Every structure is written in C-alpha cells, then in structure tokens.
Amino acid sequence: MSTKYVYIFANGESEGTGKMKDLLGGKGAGLAEMTSAGLPVPPGFTVTTEACTAYSASGEKFPEGMWDQVLAAMARIEEVTGKKLGGGENPLLVSVRSGAKFSMPGMMDTVLNLGLNDETREALARLTGNERFSYDAYRRFIQLFGKIVLGIDSEKFEHKFDEYKKKLGVKEDTHVDAATLALLIGDYKAIVRRETGADFPTDPYRQLELAIRAVFASWNGRRARDYRRVHKISDALGTGVNIMMMAFGNLGEDSGTGVAFTRDVATGERVIYGEYLQNAQGEDVVAGIRTPKKISQLQQDMPEVYDQFIKVADRLEKHYADVQDLEFTIEKGKLYMLQTRNAKRTGKAAVRIAVEMVDEGLIDKATAVSRVEPAQLDQLLHPMIDPKAETDLLATGLPASPGAAYGQVVFDPDTAEEMGKAGEKVILVRTETSPEDFHGMVLAQAILTSRGGMTSHAAVVARGMGKCCVAGAGDVVVDYPNQQFTVGDRVIRKGEWITLDGSTGRIMFGQVGLIQPEISGHFKRLMEWVDEIRTIGVRANADTPKDATVARGFGAEGIGLCRTEHMFFEESRIDSVRQMILSSTEYKTIEKQLATAQADLAKASKDKQAELKKHVAKLEKKFARPASFYKGALASLLELQRGDFVGIFRAMNGFPVTIRTLDPPLHEFLPHAEKDMKELSGKIGMPFKELKARVEQLHEFNPMLGHRGCRLGIVFPEITEMQVRAILEAAVQVKGEGVVVKPEIMIPLVGNVTELKAQEEVVRRVAAEVFAEKGEAVEYLVGTMIELPRAAVTADRIAEVAEFFSFGTNDLTQTTMGLSRDDSGRFLPFYVENKILPDDPFQTLDQEGVGELVRIGINKGRSTRSSLKIGICGEHGGDPASVIFCHQVGMNYVSCSPYRVPIALLAAAHAALADRTGSAATTTA
C-alpha cells in the first residue's frame, strides 16, 4: 500500500486529528480537529508535510500516489458539497494554503478562488446572481495566482488596475464596475502571457497542481530559510498544503471575514479581541486598504452570527485549554471557521492567562507553568521601549545590559553624579568607562560607550546593577572637548535627550515611551507554583547588600557568586586598592631579599655579622615604604570588605553565600590615562614616573590568560588572607546578631589541584586564627570555580580538596573555544549568521563542546567526592536552555543576575516538568 499523503476533513469527520501537527502542519491539524468537533469548517483536505519533504528530496517530483490521493479527496469534497471543480452550474472553488508545524512568514500564504476560468466565472455569476462579484473574484485569483504561483511582480497587475481606476476617476477597487473588471481580466491574462511566455492555466486541476508545487517550493525559499535559521527551526520539517472549499466573505453586507483572539494577547484580559471586515475576502484585511472594525461591532451588524462565533470561540478555547487565534468567514450569514491555533502572547499576557485558566479550572498548575516561556519573563523585569512608540534611531551598539531608559546626555561622571543627585535623568556617554567613573554610573539612568565589549567594565558593572547599558557603539564618536557626540553627520550635544534600549543595543534620539515593569499578583502566584515544581536550586550573582536584597526579593536561594573585586571599584576604596597593587611587586621582592639576608645573618660568623647587619638595615629601610603602602592598603580594605560582607550576610540570612576571592588582573584596577595617573600619584604619594612605570609593568598581552584568579592569591597570599579574614570576621559578627550565616569561600581560575591546595591552606589557617581570636566559629566551605578545561579534565583530583564546584562558564567558554568575548564581534555575528555556530555561545551554553567538559568535570568531581555541591555562575545561569542543561547534568543549583532569577526559576520548573513526562525540555521562545 502506498503512503497516505492526503487527509480529508469534511462533514464532521476528519481523517486527521489535532495532535498530528508534525504530519499535517499546525493549520491542517486545527482544521481536522475543528471538523471532528462539529464546528462549521468548509470541507477540504490536507496534503502532508511528508509529501513536501519527499518532493524536495526527489528533485521536485510528487511522491508516488500523492496526486491520485488528491484527486480522490477532491472527488469526496465534490460529493460532500455538491459542487464540481472546474465545471457545471455549481463550480467548486477552493483556497490553497501552506501550513507548517510552526507558523512561518515568508512561506506561500494563500491562493483564493482557485478553480476559476472563463466558464466557471460565468457559472459563478449565474449562481450568485452577482456579475461584478464573479469578475472581481476572477481578477483577484489571476492576480494572486500570478504573483504567488507564477512569480509575477504584483505591481504589474496593480499598475494596470490603477490605469483603469484613473480612467474611471475612482479610488476604491469596489467602485470599479463589472465591465471594466472584464477588460482588466483580459489585460491580466496578457500580462501573464508576456511574463511567463504561456497562457494563464485554465484547467483547475493544472491550477491546483501548480499551486501545490508553489507551496512546496516556498518551503525552501530564501525568506523561509532565513526565518528558520533565526528561529532555530529544522529545515527537515516540511510544510503541509491545505485545500478547502471557498467560503465567500465578499458576497454582500451579510458576508465578511475576520480574525480574533479568545483573550487579549497583550494584557491577558479575558475578553474576545479581534477585528473584521464586512463584504471582504481575507487578503483585504491584510492589505490594509480598508480599516477593519472591532469584533464587538459584529454584535451590532450580525447579532446571531456573533453569538454563534462567541460560542465557537469559547468551545475552541475550552477544547484546546488555551487562548486561540481564530480566522473566520461569513458567507451570506453563515459562519465558517478557517483556522484555529494557540495564540502568541506577550509575557504579561502569558502569565495572567496561565494563572486565570487555573482559576477557571481549565488547566492545572503544572500546565500553567509550562505555558509561560522563561525568556518572556524578561519583559516583566525591566522597563522596555513601548513597541508602539515612534523612534528616531541614531545607531546600534552591543546590548550589554537589558532594559531601557532615557536621559540627558552627559560626558563625565561628576556631572552625572551632580545632575543625578539633583533628581535629573542623565545618560552617561563615554568612549569607555573605568573604575573612576563608578560614582557617575550609579546615578545615571543608563550608560553608553563607544568602545568595549560585552565584558567591558561598563557592561559588567551595569549588569551587576541591573542598569541599562549599550556598549561598543562604534558609530558613536565621543567628542569630550566639545561635550557632544556625533553619529555620521548628526551631532548630539550635552543636555539633549536620548533613549537607550539595552536589550537590543538601539540608541534613539529624544525621549521614547517606556513600559515599566509590573510584578502583578498573577506573576507572584505563578512563581509560587514554579517553586513547588522545580528541583534544581537558583541563586543569584550579587556583589552588594543591595543586590543581595533584590535577589532575595526575586526568589534567589542564596548567592552563587559574590565578586569581591566589584566592591573594589567604589570610589571610596579604589585608591586603597590601587595603592595595594602598585606596592605589591616591590613589597614581594624586598620581602624575599630581606628574608634571605636575615637568614644569612642568623647563621653568619661574627666577623661577617657587622656587614650583614648593615645590609639588613638597608633592606629594612628600603622595605619601609612598600610595606606601609601594602600592609596599610590591605588593612583599610579589610575594614571595608568586612562591612560589605556583614550587609550581604544579613540580607541572605539562612542562605548560603559563595564569595570568590580576587579574580581580575591587577592592572584592571589601575588608571591608564596620564591625567588620572598624575592625580593618583598625588593622592597616594607615589612619584608619577614610578607609578607610570609600574602601570606599564603590569600590562599584559592577553589579560584573560594572565596573572589573575588564584594566581594572584598564590603570589600575594596576603590578599587572600585579608579577604578570608574579612569574610569570617563578618560571619562571626552577624552570627552574634542571630543571623544564620553560611559562607562558601571560592577560589577562582584553578587549573591544578595544587593551586587550590595552596589557597585552601591559607583559608584554613586564617579561619583558625579568626575563630580563636573571636572565641566563636562558623561553619564554612572551601571550593573552587571550574572555568578552565584543565580543571574539568582533572576534576577528580580537584574534588579531593574542593567541597564545592561552581562552573564559571563565561571563562570556560572562552578557553574551551579559544574565543575572547570582547574580541569576538569581528567574526561571531558572521558565524551565527552563516550557521558555523548555532548560537552565540556566550548567551546559550555550547552543550556539545563546553557542555562536554562540564559533564566530564561533574562525573570526575563526584567520582572522588560524592557529596560535591555543584553549581554554575556564568551568565548562562540565567539562560533558559542552559538552565535546563544544568538540571539534566545533575547540578545542585544555577546562579545568575538578580534580574534573571525568575527566568531561571521558571526554566528550572520546565526542566523538572520535562523529567515528569520523560520528554525533552526545550525552549522555543
């Protein structure tokens, strides 16, 4: 028996079902389901997606048996309707529409009125008693078929039509009479002949064959392929073709056509929402020539049809237990349903609808949770540009930190601070930011830089504060002396307003309308159900007591990454940090010399002692300045950091706080402009020349792979000592206040267990000292980041020392792929566009490559320490697909930006639901 390629739906019976979306496409499955449910659907049939893939694979041949099945199905439709394709007094006209599993713009949409030729037009005129209608339908058919199936530029037809309208002195199509339309049809046929070298096909079965071929071909059209690439839809799915009896919405004022949603898909409100046109066919709505009416108007125009439609809509929504997106046509007072499908909706609507449907008993809580895409929540968590607002786009940069904001342009942090404190909204514009700009960044609405990537100072700091940032906007030329920036020939001066969209990178002139985030009761209820379902923990990356409080508010169950260096950037302490750094090397060098000299002195014979004593004294003198600089800076940082930790521990009462010791290369903290160096030189009392030389000394060719992470703490153990002391003194203090404190000390950039061991020894020693001094101990853990491939492949060794792992997938991605995030702009977009890479690996974890190292790391780590606690703290921790991966590989928690905690929580719940059903969790939004 040959394969079944055609599924009929007619007369309340369907060969297919609503579940057969893969085979019939979304539209075909909907039609089958509606027909079976007894709803008024014009009879018809669906050619399967399998037929499409077979057609493509065989070099555009219909698969064997398909055409015969089409003919048989058509005979059945003729039987049901009593009409006949291409003949008789009651000619059957059909619509032909594509319908893939996912709806896709760019594919062939619809050919209406197929089956018309000179004879059937006459029959139609006789049947409807409406000559003009028949000509109009024929005219429309040639034009649509000509464009869509034969590939003739639509303008060529429009142009001819316009000539007649000009001659007649009319503007509207409907004012063109039947006789003129008859002439126009002759001209249309001539156009077809000229453009294709052949007559317009008059045989309706030839028309049908060509239309089916056109639908199949459109699956591989450029726009469709582009769309699938962007939306990660497989090229192998294929499209179905739906052929159904025409219902005419253009047979008079008792006819019409429309689209509607069963609820408001913008707000989620439970109210029917849509529009319709009287006396019109589907493409009139789309074309926008006439303004459609609100669906509520139908109640006045045709109350009975409206009531019927409302009942049908309600039934469909209940049947699918989801908001439906409906198409319908009314032919002389008779309602036909042409399509039903689950409606797309905004994040806000998705949440409200899901929650209300639970209240209505339509769905259960798990289904409600599964109905909201994690990424959709982002809209609820940041201000966003009003999609309806007009915008004047100046340029586009990197979407460095999401959200949107407007403000007056300022070019230096002091002005930003001053105006910000005065309650004015400002946007700080810099070529790039440095720690000196921090105080201005805090008070700016948003930050714009012309240089720097997704991990530049501006981007990292802004994300940490949940503040909008557009970075690396190369077209923006900042002109500090004139206090303005230029984009091409446009000049934006200080004080003028701009609006930034940190989610897309857009820079717009003026104040663009924003939509503020609103955490409504629905959202809160949904998140409660999320918490009941998910199994993997969600923590936040937070560096300040304020961030920690925000994170708790969003539901974070602890801090997965507290970056101590971010605390260093604050204006009040950056000078101490710099003082520490600038004296560190000298301190170490002389310390070592001094130790050697003292040892020599201790074992020296008497006659040599005098000389050695002099040497030691000389070194001690030389040591005095760096020692006081270094130790002094460390001492003041100890005070400051202890205070930070106290605040964070209080905010996270009862929850674990993972604190990472100093990570970035030291030169990141230093000023690089001569002016700033001079200023610092004065402040800390180090000669400018010496200071400049030290800054240059610390320059690195590849800072990502340089002297950073635990390499700092190993060479400068005093820094680790200071940090550990600050953490544990703070912990003891808050424990005294009754706070439940769970510090986890995390050593970064470990590649070898020996590195971790060396730092662990420092931690344990200082801990013992602090606990002895305070007469009070707290429980704490020591663990490490896994962010180097070497750490992953030697995780069994590392877990012998580490009590927990946190996968730093930002750096792990950079090292595994050999890809600097800051430098990837020159080729990564090209890579994604050309499918060399499926995604930006810094947004969505590369599961095949980086993920393989994560799996290796987890397996090896647990092989030597089964109780190992494992999490992730790269930015992937807030990416839904990556959260699902983390759940699947058995991590204990993910950690992400406070502003992405709800997204991660929801993704975690999706992953748990997928476990329940045994299906693979995916995100399609």
Added chain:
Amino acid sequence: MSTKYVYIFANGESEGTGKMKDLLGGKGAGLAEMTSAGLPVPPGFTVTTEACTAYSASGEKFPEGMWDQVLAAMARIEEVTGKKLGGGENPLLVSVRSGAKFSMPGMMDTVLNLGLNDETREALARLTGNERFSYDAYRRFIQLFGKIVLGIDSEKFEHKFDEYKKKLGVKEDTHVDAATLALLIGDYKAIVRRETGADFPTDPYRQLELAIRAVFASWNGRRARDYRRVHKISDALGTGVNIMMMAFGNLGEDSGTGVAFTRDVATGERVIYGEYLQNAQGEDVVAGIRTPKKISQLQQDMPEVYDQFIKVADRLEKHYADVQDLEFTIEKGKLYMLQTRNAKRTGKAAVRIAVEMVDEGLIDKATAVSRVEPAQLDQLLHPMIDPKAETDLLATGLPASPGAAYGQVVFDPDTAEEMGKAGEKVILVRTETSPEDFHGMVLAQAILTSRGGMTSHAAVVARGMGKCCVAGAGDVVVDYPNQQFTVGDRVIRKGEWITLDGSTGRIMFGQVGLIQPEISGHFKRLMEWVDEIRTIGVRANADTPKDATVARGFGAEGIGLCRTEHMFFEESRIDSVRQMILSSTEYKTIEKQLATAQADLAKASKDKQAELKKHVAKLEKKFARPASFYKGALASLLELQRGDFVGIFRAMNGFPVTIRTLDPPLHEFLPHAEKDMKELSGKIGMPFKELKARVEQLHEFNPMLGHRGCRLGIVFPEITEMQVRAILEAAVQVKGEGVVVKPEIMIPLVGNVTELKAQEEVVRRVAAEVFAEKGEAVEYLVGTMIELPRAAVTADRIAEVAEFFSFGTNDLTQTTMGLSRDDSGRFLPFYVENKILPDDPFQTLDQEGVGELVRIGINKGRSTRSSLKIGICGEHGGDPASVIFCHQVGMNYVSCSPYRVPIALLAAAHAALADRTGSAATTTA
C-alpha cells in the same frame, strides 16, 4: 624477624649487589658489587635508604633493630680487619658517607677518621710510627665532624689554625708540626664546647651514631631539598649511609688519593682520565689547596700501583659495560677502591663512548642508543659557550632561541644588513623586533631584545632560523638616539662586542670563547641505529626552502608544520600583506552591500530601476579602490607564495609537507609606531589618518583568543583561496619536474567541525579549479590543527572531515590551562619554584591536563576515522619527555624545529626501546 637495615661488604663477600641502588644507594651498591668482584675495597657496611625514610617518618628515631645490626656489622668488620673501633693497639677508624640513589650535592658528604679520641690517637701514632700524622688525622676529624655533624661554622676552626700558622710563620698545613697540632686540638675541643655546650664526644660509637643521624638529617636539609626540586627527584627515596674502614692516603709519599674516569668524559676518547694527590686525604683534593697531578703521573710515581689501578679500572668498565667514575686511595703502596659509578659525561662524549663501546663489543646498538640522553644532543647542534671561558656577565634575559654567538652591537636592521653583508659579525639589539627588522635579523649573528616574551616576534623568527636569541632582557635599556644600551651604570656602545647565550639567556661583554657544533661520524652512526629502532615518525617545522633543507639534513621525514605567515614577514612582501589586510574589511563590507544592491536591481520594477542603477554605480565606484588594493595584494602574494612552496616541495622530494593556512591575528602584521605607519601610508597610497584608524580598529584585547586561525579564512575566504592556489599550483609545477610531492593542507584553530567543513569546501573547490586549468592533479590531504579544548572533545565530529590531525600543543596548553605564554613570566617561575607546577608546561607537555585532552582527541578522532594520521607540531615535539608521551598515546609522528630533529629522533628510539622492555621510558637528563 626484624627488617634488614644493614648490608655488609667485606673480604670478597657482599650481602648486597650492584643492582640494589634503591635500597643501598648508588655508592653502597657499587661498593657491594666491587667487593663481590674481588676488587680491593676497604671492608664496611651500608645502612639502607629504608632506614633513612623510617627515621624521618618516626620523628628521628632509628628503626627497631637497626642499631643492633650496625653493632653486629661493626663487629664483623673488626673481625675481618683485626682492628677495634675505639680501642686497643690497632684502632679501627672508619669513614661515614651518605649515598642516595642519585648523587646529590648538598647532602652530607664524608666524615673521615671517625673513631679517633685521645687514646686511639696515641695508638695510631704508635701503630704508624708517625706522631704528626696521628695529630693531623685527629685535627681533621674534629674539624670535619664539628662542621658536618655538630653544625659548627668551619671558619671558626680555620681561624684558629690560621693563628698558629701566623705565629709559626708558615703558610701550608703540612708545615705545622706535631706539637702545634696538639695545641690546636686542645683549642678545637674548646671551640666545640663553646659552640655546642658539650664536650667533643669521645666514645666512637656515640660518634658513629651522631654521624648516621647527621646523614639522615642531611637528606631533608634545605640545599638537598632544593636540589631534588630542581632535578625532579622524589623526596621519598631517602639516603643510605656507608661506613667503611679508613684507608690512609696521607701516610707518606707511598700513599695518596685520587679520582678518575675510565674514559675522557669531555670528549669520549678512550683514555684514562683523572687526577691524584700524593700523601693526602680525600678532602684535600676537593679543597683545592694543593694542585693535583694528572693520573698518568702515577705511572712514574708508583708504577705497580698504577698498573693495578688500570687493570681494576678496565675490569670495572667491562663489568658495568659503561664508563666508570672511580675514587681510590693508596695506603703505603696498597690500592683501595672507594667508589665506582657510571660517569656523567658531555653529549659529545656520550655519543662517542656509546658508539665505540658497540665497536668494542661491550654493548649492543640498542644499549648504545639508550645511553645517550636526547637533551644531551642539543650541545652537538648549536655553538655553545666554552664552559672554561671567563665571562663578564652584563644581564640575563629569556633564553628565547638556543645557541651562542658574539658580534658587534648594532641598533638598526639596515646597519646589521650592511655590516653583515660585509662579512662582519653583528648582534642586533632592539627594544623589540617587528617584521620590518627581518632583513637585519637574517644577517645578524644573534638578536637581543629588551622587551617581549618567548613567543615574541624576535623569539619565533630566531628559533625558526636556528639563530641565537635572548629576548625580554628587562635590565637592558636601549637608547637608539645615542646608539648604545645601558645595563645599570654600564654603557655598551655601537660597535662594541657582546656575546649572547640563547640557551641560558646570558648577555656577556666582549667575545667569549665558543665551542662549535661538530656532527662527527660517531653521531651519524648513532643516528642510523636510532632510525632502526624508533617507530614514531619525526618531521620538522620549517617555513622556508632553506629550513626544509636543514631539516632533511638532520633526518626529518617531512614537514609537520609550514607556517605560511612567516613567509609574509619578509621585507619584500610585507607591504603586500599589509595592503591586503588594511583593505580587507572595507572590501568585505562594500562587497556585501554591492551584492545586495545588485540583487535588488535584478528584481526591481522598471520605475525603480533607474534609482537602483545609480546606487549600484555609486557602490561600484566606492568598491574600486578596496577591490584593487585587496585583489592586487592577493595576486602578488599568490606569486610569492607559489615560489616559496616550489622551493619547499623540491627540498622535501618524496616526503609529506603540511602547510598551515594563515593563522595569526592580522594586526600582528601591521606597524604600530606612527613613523612606520606614515612610511607605509606613502608606500601603499592610503591616507595616514585612514591607515591609523584601520590599525586601531584591528586592535584586540586578547589577540590569542581573537580573530585568527580559520576564523580569518572563513570571513576572508579569498585568502584561503589564494593560499590553496599557491600550494597546488606549486605542487603541479614540481610534479612536472619529477618531484614526488605530498602536500597536506592544514586548517588552524578549528573548534567546530563546521569551521573545518567551510574551509575544506574552499580547498576542494580551488583544487578542482587548479587541476582543471593545469590538466594535472596531485594527491593532497586536508586536515586540521587540534589546538583548542573544544576541538579535542569534539574530535569525533571533526575527524568526519579531517584526514589528519596535528596537535598544536602550544596553543592547546595556553587554552587548556588558561595561561598566556607571553604573560606567564609574572607567576610561572614562582609556580615551578614552589612546586605548584612540576615543570614549565610550555617546555614539557602537561600530561595530566593537556595530555588528557590529547588522549581524548586521539580516541575520539580514530573512533570515526580509523586511518586518521596524527601528529604534534607544538614546540613539545622537540622535548624528549613529550616525544615519549606522543609515542605512548599512539601518534604517527612528532614535528619540531629542524635543530631539534635529532633530539626528537633519539627520544623516539628511547620510547620504542621502553616498549620492548615493557618499562616506562623516562628522561633524567
């Protein structure tokens, strides 16, 4: 039964054997072996290394039973010698010496004359009839025991001795009479009392116990630990203690002591080689107070003893079948052998001795091959500083390229070229070099830079040319305007001579004597045997026809890495390269705009065509300059590269040549100094401002992880096309000349199979074009570097496309460990010094981490393509330990610098020999 801790050797019988080096230490094993062989060894016994480790582990307690065994052994020695420790008329004196498995400076060496006290001194005087001798022996004993066992500064004794000598008005110890020595002994005892708070121990068994404890303790002394760390010797081995009857070399002119080698360990010549002192004890030779005589003098002095010694030496060499390092003492005409061990030797001697011993029938070829350490060959392949030469060290930099050279200092490449061409020896001194300096580097003897690391331009280019280079000598301050450089307060002017040692980084003033490499017949013969034994292939990294010829001369079986970019640095072509780079981005941008515009035009309606045509024309005009720049540069590079490949293919007739497509970030080729940019601007006709902007645009934060490798060829496929065309046109050309050509085209920095696939398509397409044009095809392979962790963990996918893998372990080490080689100087030395890392991972492959990824890559790669050819082309390919690793993991070949090919060949043979015996191949040199 308690453990046996003591092994006696006496009277021709030994409890131990020569094979028990682990247990008895090298010295103890040698003494046991010599005794069993009937050689004249003073009777004695060895306390085992196990006793030492037990002693350390138990908090310095002798293990149970050890002391009893010592007493029993001593009784046996007393029995054999008829002497008695500490008593009677024939007192037994013994020497106590440490002896670990590997000989180690820094451990306690020797205590002689143990057993002396006031009574035994008297007995000794009576026995020898030599009062002065007995006092001298006693004096020496107190001094040595005081220093070594009691830890008293030796100067304190010397000082006292000097006082007496001054009083007596004599200079030599030997001129101090017995009476004075008796007084001195009294003073020595007083010193001991003062320094230790106790009397000098008079009980010989107490002396013995303390001496054994001192030996055990010296195993954990700081110097010994330091030495083991540097030489990678395990701390767990422990040392043995050898106690044997004293033989007195200082009993008159018929006595003496000496050391000798059975062959010349500097040259390998078969001639006994050593020195001796009449009437002396061992420490006199070491102390250097008297100048020893050549061993041949012994023939005149004591012909019978000499003959006996020669026979013993010969017997020992035959017995061990290796050159022996001997210690002996002659007591009143009687020869005693105190030590025999395999002698250390220079590389040159190692080769000659190994080959000649095969000729003599002493060893077989495999043994000969195993006797030469691969690293030793380095001495034979480069000029080296004469170790006997006096040097005036100015400073030390990085040992960037091995070898040594002297020349007159010059500061610019033009002068270097000019003087070099005139036959003068010059050393080019620069802050750092750039491609513009290449012509001068070629003609310089060596290169010195004050900045830049092991992978700086100077270092890489110098290594490629096998030319000596010292890089990054931070103490050298180059002063171009005054044509001089300074180091501290020393000034070296243009034209003055300096000598560089690229193997150690030393910079010396003046012309220091060099030893030129000599590839003698012995060396050639050894390498023939190496070739018979080894199984893994050895290729060379070579970028020019000259290098290829050198590589073939050294035995390379093909080229494993030909870096096409190195060809770009030549002065004649660098401008074309720069022109290509500076126009590439603009070319790409406008090309894309133009393609879009042309497509729009093609499908535009008539009324829009005019406007679009104008747009296209405008773009075409704008495209003209970058197109001619870019295409023009590519065309001229095609010519040049084709010529390079022709030369390389000819040199490698019959052998494969792996050519890597362009790899480094483009900005590496660009000038960065304003002056150079201005010059280039004039040369290629690009406005300076534009040129500067483009150079800045190409700047990267982490160039290692930036737009390089295949990412270049993917974004700019024209570059790959040009290179592939040059390779294959050259291949077709030389095939026509009868050359057997085997090109292997290698795509760098692949992380994802999609990248390789994209580049492979370009290669296959261009190949088909070239072969069609020329009417001739050549066989070629397409493969990839595995130098990213992601490539290793997805090697199964990559091998679906790649026909070969070449592990680029330089970059793989950098990415796996997250370690920039150029920036590692600030912490890597600290890491190695403090045992955080066992070795510099850029010198010796990190087998645990990077090696694990290599294993994963090989296993996965062969899982999908069993015929996959696998090699390595990082600098590890020339490191013996790494070559052995490559053999063990099943690579087909290693590839290294031409000048390291013999080293790799020998290491490969060692690996194959280890397979035969089932033991682990190691390198200890």
